[in-house]
Amino acid sequence: MKITLTKETVNTYAPxxxxxxxxxxxxxxxxxxxxxxxxWGLSGTDFAQLLKASIFMMAYSxxxxxxxxxxxxxxxxxxFEVQGISPIEVIQLSESxxxxxxxxxxxxxxxxxxxxxxxxxxxxxxxxxGELSSAGKPIKSDEGTLVGVSSDEPKAPKGSxxxxxxxxxxxxxxxxxxEEVSDDSxxxxxxxxxxxxxxxxxxxxxxLKSDYKNLEGSYxxxxxxxxxxxKELKGLQKDFKAKDKALTNAEEHITKLETENKGLELRKxxxxxxxxxxEDEKKNTAEYIQTLEEEHKGKxxxxxxxxxxxxxxxxxxxxxxxxxxKQLQEVRASVNALKEQKEKKTILGALFDLKAAVxxxxxxxxxxx
Numbered sequence: 001m002k003i004t005l006t007k008e009t010v011n012t013y014a015p016x017x018x019x020x021x022x023x024x025x026x027x028x029x030x031x032x033x034x035x036x037x038x039x040w041g042l043s044g045t046d047f048a049q050l051l052k053a054s055i056f057m058m059a060y061s062x063x064x065x066x067x068x069x070x071x072x073x074x075x076x077x078x079x080f081e082v083q084g085i086s087p088i089e090v091i092q093l094s095e096s097x098x099x100x101x102x103x104x105x106x107x108x109x110x111x112x113x114x115x116x117x118x119x120x121x122x123x124x125x126x127x128x129x130g131e132l133s134s135a136g137k138p139i140k141s142d143e144g145t146l147v148g149v150s151s152d153e154p155k156a157p158k159g160s161x162x163x164x165x166x167x168x169x170x171x172x173x174x175x176x177x178x179e180e181v182s183d184d185s186x187x188x189x190x191x192x193x194x195x196x197x198x199x200x201x202x203x204x205x206x207x208l209k210s211d212y213k214n215l216e217g218s219y220x221x222x223x224x225x226x227x228x229x230x231k232e233l234k235g236l237q238k239d240f241k242a243k244d245k246a247l248t249n250a251e252e253h254i255t256k257l258e259t260e261n262k263g264l265e266l267r268k269x270x271x272x273x274x275x276x277x278x279e280d281e282k283k284n285t286a287e288y289i290q291t292l293e294e295e296h297k298g299k300x301x302x303x304x305x306x307x308x309x310x311x312x313x314x315x316x317x318x319x320x321x322x323x324x325x326k327q328l329q330e331v332r333a334s335v336n337a338l339k340e341q342k343e344k345k346t347i348l349g350a351l352f353d354l355k356a357a358v359x360x361x362x363x364x365x366x367x368x369x
Contacts (some may be wrong), residue, residue, distance in 0.1 A: 001071075001077060002081060004080075005056065010052075010093070013055045013059055015210065017054040018097060029041070036061070038065075040069070047091075049076075051094040052073070052080035053080070058107070098212055101210075189347040331358065
């Protein structure tokens with residue numbers, strides 16, 4: 001539920017709210033409120049809510065407060081909206097109400113008859129002012145008994161005229177104290193044509209002085225809070241500038257990293273392309289090496305065959321050489337024989353034989369090859 005409290009209502013009833021705490025439990029407060037003979041009590045840790053609930057119970061009629069209290073818990077079920085006063089000011093008002101001395105007397109009567117804001121109309125019965133006798137008794141007239149002192153007023157003791165006058169003045173003062181005073185603009189005795197001023201002017205003055213001191217304290221607190229908040233604001237602005245600069249540097253660093261990342265991604269693509277090319281080249285090289293190996297193997301086999309053939313040729317040449325050596329020996333033997341036969345044959349004939357033998361040997365040699 002939501003109930004609206006005006007700034008005027010809060011300022012009127014707040015000075016009469018006292019939030020009581022104990023040393024053992026300073027965070028829990030209790031309030032006591034009386035209204036038209038009824039008394040209520042609340043306790044809780046939310047001092048601002050206790051203050052607003054107390055003002056509501058003072059400012060509204062007994063019937064309205066009872067109807068709300070029967071359905072809702074004023075500490076948590078009712079949201080009090082204060083118009084014209086900031087939340088921090090409400091908190092300061094609640095803090096100033098902790099264990100303070102409440103003005104004695106002078107508290108305004110309930111003002112509102114219902115939640116719609118209808119005002120309570122207070123009135124007094126028309127009465128005539130009578131004169132008091134020297135004994136303080138009302139004087140009768142043709143119209144009946146006039147109002148003077150009540151029937152339970154103390155009678156003036158017998159004595160001097162001076163003492164009787166003092167008792168009469170005391171009775172008049174007590175009558176004035178018992179008379180109810182309505183709003184500032186009300187008239188106590190309608191038939192007299194005179195406006196009756198409040199009796200407790202001094203008490204109201206003390207109340208106003210107390211309110212002024214409270215307001216002055218609240219103002220000083222607000223000034224201090226403003227200075228602290230200004231200092232805190234400057235610190236926050238400084239921190240904000242530092243964080244903003246750090247954020248700008250971070251964004252620049254992120255941009256730089258993103259640029260580097262793009263370069264790395266491009267380089268990665270290039271490297272992957274180069275890797276694919278190298279793999280293709282490696283595959284081609286492997287195939288080429290295999291081809292070369294096969295060619296080398298073929299050539300090696302062919303070379304081995306050639307070597308074997310050459311070895312056979314060498315062997316044949318060696319055999320031929322051996323044969324030629326034999327033939328040479330035979331030729332030498334023939335030469336020796338020719339020398340022995342020198343005398344029998346002519347030199348021409350020997351040469352002819354030698355030639356024939358050499359030719360025959362060569363023919364035989366090349367014929368075998």
